[in-house]
């Protein structure tokens with residue numbers, strides 16, 4: 001890749017050492033997609049923020065206004081290199097340390113919880129996401145059911161753990177199913193088993209009922225609040 005001798009590689013190496021479990025090639029791809037894809041970024045599972053910071057650098061260097069929305073459950077995690085007793089606190093510290101805290105909308109919650117979904121939908125509209133990063137648990141399908149309507153046609157997806165740990169079995173099965181249903185188009189595998197590809201939008205009428213119903217409920221609640229204040 002052209003970036004191997006580029007200065008951004010040195011910046012991202014620092015990010016990787018301080019804040020990421022992902023391979024350098026994956027951080028570079030996230031940077032590249034955030035810089036060159038059209039639209040905003042939605043991330044599930046930033047942990048200490050390595051992937052988020054890579055996306056924020058790319059978005060900033062695109063010269064365009066891009067939103068970066070990142071959803072993190074929080075808690076604590078033991079890792080041989082990057083443990084945390086308070087994920088949200090350490091994540092905020094890293095975003096600040098690398099100068100991108102103001103570029104990121106951080107949502108503290110599990111991706112599938114109603115409050116989280118409402119907060120994400122408050123920040124991002126239908127078809128606005130050009131890069132979706134999933135590096136959370138073993139259920140990417142669930143989050144694509146929750147947020148698929150926010151993804152633009154040809155949105156780039158970076159899905160970690162396609163190969164590797166125990167959770168990879170489920171991720172791999174889900175991704176393969178979505179590929180065979182032509183919802184996902186594979187591009188390649190990078191780093192230590194990260195799947196990269198693109199999204200194919202469904203016609204509007206076919207969006208999963210869960211997301212559509214929740215969104216309609218959200219609109220209705222805004223409408224009710226508006227009419228009670230007028």
Ligand SMILES: C[S@@+](CC[C@H](N)C(=O)[O-])C[C@H]1O[C@@H](n2cnc3c(N)ncnc32)[C@H](O)[C@@H]1O
Nearest residue numbers: 020021045046047050051073110111135136137
């Ligand atoms: C493997 S780490 C992410 C690593 C990170 N992307 C990086 O660059 O190193 C997984 C993170 O996902 C979070 N997580 C797991 N399931 C989640 C969910 N359903 N919603 C939000 N965050 C989740 C965990 O708390 C953890 O911080």
